[in-house]
Amino acid sequence: MAQEYLFVYSRLKLLIKEAHKSFNQVERELGYPRNTLKNYKYKKKPSVGRVFEMANYFNVSIEFLLGMEEETDKTSLTYRLEKINREKKELEILLLEKEI
Structure with missing residues (x-):
């Protein structure tokens, strides 16, 4: 049953x-x-790729998304550094796209 994905x-x-x-x-x-996303409530299981994409999109761990961790600490230094790195990568991509 899809209840394990209710988390x-x-x-x-x-x-x-x-x-x-x-x-x-x-x-x-x-x-x-x-x-x-709403279909994950009862009807479907997300693929591993989708779980990874969603965790990355929300900047949380896969474990948090799957209910294996209780909290995601968005004030931690690690979180803030990862966010800065992601934003820097996005900015670099935008700059590269303008050059092309």
């Missing part, structure tokens, strides 16, 4: 709310079909 849905719901976004908005930003 994924409940964590997604929490992260989406914290980001002040909607399920549909996150789906669009990730390039997923409509209702993909």
Whole structure:
């Protein structure tokens, strides 16, 4: 049964709310079909690739998303450094795209 993935849905719901976004908005930003994320509540299991993408999108660990960790510490130095590194990579990509 898909109940083991209910943690994924409940964590997604929490992260989406914290980001002040909607399920549909996150789906669009990730390039997923409509209702993909809501289907994880009862109907479908997310693939390993999708779990990785969603964890990366929300900047949380896969373990947190799967319910194996209770909290994600967004104030930790590691989190802040990872965020800076991700933002730097995104900026570098944008600059490279402008040069091309």
